[in-house]
Amino acid sequence: MAHAFIKALRKDHDEQRELTQKFKKAENPSEWKSLFIEIHQELKPHVEGEEASFFQKLKQSSDKEIRLEALEKLQEHHVMDLLLDEAMKLDQTSEEFWAKIKVLLEVNEHHIDEEEEETFEAMAKQFSEKELDLLFDEFKKKKEKIKKQIG
Numbered sequence: 001m002a003h004a005f006i007k008a009l010r011k012d013h014d015e016q017r018e019l020t021q022k023f024k025k026a027e028n029p030s031e032w033k034s035l036f037i038e039i040h041q042e043l044k045p046h047v048e049g050e051e052a053s054f055f056q057k058l059k060q061s062s063d064k065e066i067r068l069e070a071l072e073k074l075q076e077h078h079v080m081d082l083l084l085d086e087a088m089k090l091d092q093t094s095e096e097f098w099a100k101i102k103v104l105l106e107v108n109e110h111h112i113d114e115e116e117e118e119t120f121e122a123m124a125k126q127f128s129e130k131e132l133d134l135l136f137d138e139f140k141k142k143k144e145k146i147k148k149q150i151g
Helices: 004-025 029-052 055-059 065-086 095-126 128-151
Strands: none
Touching: 004 029, 004 095, 004 128, 029 055, 029 065, 029 095, 029 128, 055 065, 055 095, 055 128, 065 095
16 A cells, blocks of 8 residues: 555646646636646645655665666756746746746656656655655645745
8 A cells, every 4th residue: 555645746746747738738828827827836845845855865875776766856856947937937928938838847747757657666665654754744844835935
């Protein structure tokens, strides 16, 4: 049975996939803008929560493969952060904005697919149930903090 932390991450990922599909189907700039707000409010806290919890531990693993995977995922987070920040500065009704968000969502889709296929297994291998409980608490605290900061 999957740990509650893994279940929560999968739930977030499902919400991100749903927003991705909505954005892909959106036909006008006002829809892009409102969906971007939702995407930002969903993605930013999730990414920062992951970074504050399990990725910090996985990148210190004695297992080289797990370390490299964690570092790769952190780089994907970095790319997503850059795209989010750049999108915030654009006219959110422009085609350039649409293209930037489309790339952001493609990077995220790739990221969450790999996370579910590889990282969750690494977490199960690296962490005890108690450690997962503690990491889940760290994730939730950071996620809530960021949600409050971005409104």
